[in-house]
Amino acid sequence: MPRVSTDQLAARRQQILDGARTCFARYGYEGATVRRLEQTTGLSRGAIFHYFRDKEALFLALAEQDARRMADVVARQGLVQVMRELLVGAGNGTDADDLSWLGTRLEVSRRLRTDPEFRERWQAHSAELTAATRTRLERQAAAGALRDDVPVPVLAQYLELMLEGLVSHLTMGLPADELDGVLDLVEQAVRRS
């Protein structure tokens, strides 16, 4: 085998994750066969499973990466901004692949419901998003930007539920006409009036 640098290894790993994301989004977890994974990643099964033990491990790595990215954006820009970016993505994209991480998220939801072991493993990631949301809200509260008659954990939960709703709405391909107005309403509901 030729030597490859750490960078090359990381790039290859990321290529697999990106292709797999498209595949899971398009066909669902069960429908993402090895053959289809080969097509969307552009790599052979040998290469794919050199990096990931099996389909399960690949899916988990993907879901974890997406969860971490989202927590990062929340920490920097807040959950309403995450939602606004979702909308822009959905508006541009007749191409559903732009929103492929939504598919991963929906698969995560489904497995959380049917697989207690997965639920336990996933708890850390869902806690990460909650923590990022709360930290940012607390900073905003300290700056006097938030309403002060509702506790921060309630505001955080409110925003998270709205995100869940938005994700599932967009993933189902339902109409997005009123969604800008809805997000204005959401933002207004947490801010100091």
Place this chain on the structure above:
Amino acid sequence: MPRVSTDQLAARRQQILDGARTCFARYGYEGATVRRLEQTTGLSRGAIFHYFRDKEALFLALAEQDARRMADVVARQGLVQVMRELLVGAGNGTDADDLSWLGTRLEVSRRLRTDPEFRERWQAHSAELTAATRTRLERQAAAGALRDDVPVPVLAQYLELMLEGLVSHLTMGLPADELDGVLDLVEQAVRRS
């Protein structure tokens, strides 16, 4: 075959639907095997498929019934009330079967995403809920109970997204501590202040 009355036929049909709802919620659509459907309905496969052509037809009938029930409650009591009842159900129920229609809903979401034909068939039902929500909001607006600086379709969409978020949160078995406060916030956001 002994003669049976229309009432008996309807009761038997409902028995199958109720058992199937439990089965789909517990095992997901793919996991709801004929054997498991027999167990949860308490009927033989012969009896089940006398009433429903196949598993697909059974699932559709179930999803339609649940969608119609929800539209009914919305028309009478509003979407916030639907959400409050969900919470009470989730709070009482360590028994996930109480919330089994949530499972149906999540399966619907997943199929909407992956199955364009299903999406088309389902449009009518999702429109039914939207129409019920708007009608009720328009009545409340006429009575002066709603804020008047945001159009009714935006308020309706806002409530529907929140419902989606709540459903997916509860289905995943995530903590419900702050949800009463969240619903107060939601209700307040649509009312005249």
